[in-house]
Every structure is written in C-alpha cells, then in structure tokens.
Amino acid sequence: ETGVTQTPRHLVMGMTNKKSLKCEQHLGHNAMYWYKQSAKKPLELMFVYNFKEQTENNSVPSRFSPECPNSSHLFLHLHTLQPEDSALYLCASSQAGTSGSVDTQYFGPGTRLTVL
Amino acid sequence: GENVEQHPSTLSVQEGDSAVIKCTYSDSASNYFPWYKQELGKRPQLIIDIRSNVGEKKDQRIAVTLNKTAKHFSLHITETQPEDSAVYFCAASQVSGTSYGKLTFGQGTILTVHP
Numbered sequence: 001e002t003g004v005t006q007t008p009r010h011l012v013m014g015m016t017n018k019k020s021l022k023c024e025q026h027l028g029h030n031a032m033y034w035y036k037q038s039a040k041k042p043l044e045l046m047f048v049y050n051f052k053e054q055t056e057n058n059s060v061p062s063r064f065s066p067e068c069p070n071s072s073h074l075f076l077h078l079h080t081l082q083p084e085d086s087a088l089y090l091c092a093s094s095q096a097g098t099s100g101s102v103d104t105q106y107f108g109p110g111t112r113l114t115v116l
Numbered sequence: 117g118e119n120v121e122q123h124p125s126t127l128s129v130q131e132g133d134s135a136v137i138k139c140t141y142s143d144s145a146s147n148y149f150p151w152y153k154q155e156l157g158k159r160p161q162l163i164i165d166i167r168s169n170v171g172e173k174k175d176q177r178i179a180v181t182l183n184k185t186a187k188h189f190s191l192h193i194t195e196t197q198p199e200d201s202a203v204y205f206c207a208a209s210q211v212s213g214t215s216y217g218k219l220t221f222g223q224g225t226i227l228t229v230h231p
Binding site: 004040048056090104107110 | 120152160161165221223224
C-alpha cells in the first residue's frame with residue numbers, strides 16, 4: 001500500500017495494558033502528525049514531528065508517548081489508558097519547508113482504539 | 117490560538133441540488149484553508165484547498181470561496197450525487213517558509229444526498 005499506512009487497524013485493550021500504534025509514510029515527507037478523532041468532536045491534533053523533532057505537544061496526557069525514529073515512521077505508545085481515550089487515532093504526513101508551499105496533509109486509515 | 121467554527125453540523129439534500137458548508141476562523145494570520153472529505157470508515161482526504169491570496173477556486177463540481185475580511189470560507193458542491201455523502205471538515209492554518217502546517221479543524225458536517 002502506498003501513501004500513509006497504520007497498524008493495527010483495530011485495537012482493544014484493557015486499562016492496564018501497554019500497546020503501540022505504528023504509522024509509516026511512503027511519500028518522502030518530513031513532517032508527521034498524530035490526531036485523535038472522537039465522535040461528535042473535531043479532529044484534535046496531538047503531536048507533530050518535523051524532521052524527526054517533536055515540535056508540538058497539544059497538552060496530551062503522559063499516558064500517550066510518541067516516538068519518531070526516522071522521518072518515515074511514527075509510533076504512539078499507550079499505557080494505562082482510560083475508557084474515554086477510546087477513539088480513532090489518525091496519523092498524517094506532509095512536506096513542510098519549501099518557501100511559499102502549502103503542505104497538504106495526507107492521512108492514514110486510522111487505528112480504531114477501544115479501551116475497556 | 118486558532119478557532120474554527122463549521123456550520124451546519126448536518127445537511128440533507130436531494131440528488132442534483134447544491135450544498136453549501138460554511139466555516140469561520142479567528143486568527144487573521146491563517147492563510148491556508150483545506151477541505152477534507154471523510155467517507156464512513158475511511159480516512160480524511162483532501163478535496164480542495166485555497167490560499168489567502170485567492171478569493172475563489174473551482175474544481176469541477178466543487179468550489180471554495182474565501183472572504184478574508186469577514187474571516188469565513190465556504191465549500192460549494194453543485195449537482196450533488198449520492199457518493200458525495202460523507203463528513204466534510206474545513207481547516208485553517210498559517211503556512212510560511214519552513215514551517216509545517218498546524219491545521220485547526222472545524223467540527224465537521226455530515227452531508228447526506230438522497231437519490
């Protein structure tokens with residue numbers, strides 16, 4: 001699959017579990033994003049990595065821990081989550097940095113997370 | 117920070133009719149306004165975008181208009197078809213030089229096109 005891929009597509013976990021979400025982009029982009037999409041809420045930006053450096057943390061609880069080992073991969077490590085964290089987690093990537101350009105964000109298919 | 121309001125939250129039209137979705141933004145520095153379409157169970161996909169140096173942009177049945185003075189922008193879909201049924205999100209960001217785009221999204225509009 002080309003573009004932005006995410007695994008797993010569905011995840012059910014208990015509150016005491018530790019799991020990780022993975023995102024991979026095949027577009028040669030230099031910026032990657034994690035979003036949370038809950039029912040009846042706008043897409044919420046969680047983290048931004050620009051050239052592998054975290055440049056944005058939108059007041060996200062520490063039970064969510066991002067990792068960006070290189071410009072193509074992004075992880076979201078989860079531990080001791082709460083039921084209200086159940087949502088669709090979307091990864092996106094873009095090419096930022098060219099003067100005058102607009103960096104269209106391309107989304108992955110998302111991971112549907114259910115916390116029991 | 118930026119705040120984007122989107123209306124209506126739901127929109128139901130008959131096939132062939134036009135649909136209009138409106139968004140307002142708060143930060144006058146925002147200069148890039150994309151629209152995303154998200155079909156049920158699928159990822160958001162960019163359908164059209166506009167930069168602040170342009171007042172209107174069209175792509176076949178889809179058009180976006182921007183009023184910088186009033187800080188609002190709208191999506192217009194003409195000759196709607198059942199496959200246009202989806203959730204539509206507007207967004208705003210300030211893009212410049214080497215910066216990435218921190219998109220602030222509206223709440224989304226559920227568009228239903230009845231055959």
